[in-house]
Amino acid sequence: MNLSFNKQFSEYIFKVLLPKSSSIYNINSSGTIWIGEETNRLVINGFGENETIYLYIKYQLAKTSATEESLTYFDLINIILSISIIIFVILIILTFYKSYYKKKTTELPEEDKITGLTERQQLIMQLLRESKNPLTQTIIEKELQMPKAAVSRNIHSLERKGLIDIEKVGMSNKIHIKKNNY
Numbered sequence: 165m166n167l168s169f170n171k172q173f174s175e176y177i178f179k180v181l182l183p184k185s186s187s188i189y190n191i192n193s194s195g196t197i198w199i200g201e202e203t204n205r206l207v208i209n210g211f212g213e214n215e216t217i218y219l220y221i222k223y224q225l226a227k228t229s230a231t232e233e234s235l236t237y238f239d240l241i242n243i244i245l246s247i248s249i250i251i252f253v254i255l256i257i258l259t260f261y262k263s264y265y266k267k268k269t270t271e272l273p274e275e276d277k278i279t280g281l282t283e284r285q286q287l288i289m290q291l292l293r294e295s296k297n298p299l300t301q302t303i304i305e306k307e308l309q310m311p312k313a314a315v316s317r318n319i320h321s322l323e324r325k326g327l328i329d330i331e332k333v334g335m336s337n338k339i340h341i342k343k344n345n346y
Contacts, residue, residue: 298338
C-alpha cells in the first residue's frame with residue numbers, strides 16, 4: 165500500500181487497519197507511527213506536523229485454513245440443517261431397505277404347513293409352490309435371504325424326505341416340488 169500527498173499539512177493524524185491475518189514486511193512513513201492491534205487486525209496509527217504525508221506499507225495476508233476461520237451463525241445453521249437432511253434421508257432409505265429386503269419369516273397358514281419340517285424348510289416349500297417353475301439355489305437364497313449353507317442343507321433334507329427333486333442343469337441345480345406332493 166502506498167499513500168502520499170504532495171501538499172504540506174500543518175497537522176495530520178491517520179489510522180490504517182490492515183486485513184485480518186496480515187503480516188507487515190516493511191513500513192516507511194513521514195511523522196511518527198506506532199503499530200497496534202484492534203479486533204484481531206493490525207492497526208497503524210500516525211501523526212505529524214508541517215510536512216507532506218507519505219505512508220508505504222508492504223504486507224502479506226497469511227494463508228488460513230477453513231478450520232481457523234470463524235463460523236457465522238448462518239454457517240452453523242446451514243451445517244446443522246444439512247446434517248439433519250442427510251440423517252433424515254438415511255433413515256428413509258433404511259426404512260425402505262428393511263421393508264423391501266425383510267426376510268420372509270411370516271407364519272404360514274396351517275393348511276400350507278407340512279408336518280415334520282423346520283421353518284426354513286416350510287419357507288423353501290412355499291417359495292417353490294408359489295413360483296410354479298423350478299428355481300436355482302441362488303434364487304432361493306436371495307428370495308429368502310438365507311445363507312448359502314442353510315439353503316443347501318435344507319434342500320438336501322427336503323430331497324431325502326421325498327418332497328422335492330433336484331435336477332442338474334449344467335453347473336447349477338434346478339429345484340422343484342415332486343409332482344405327487346402338489
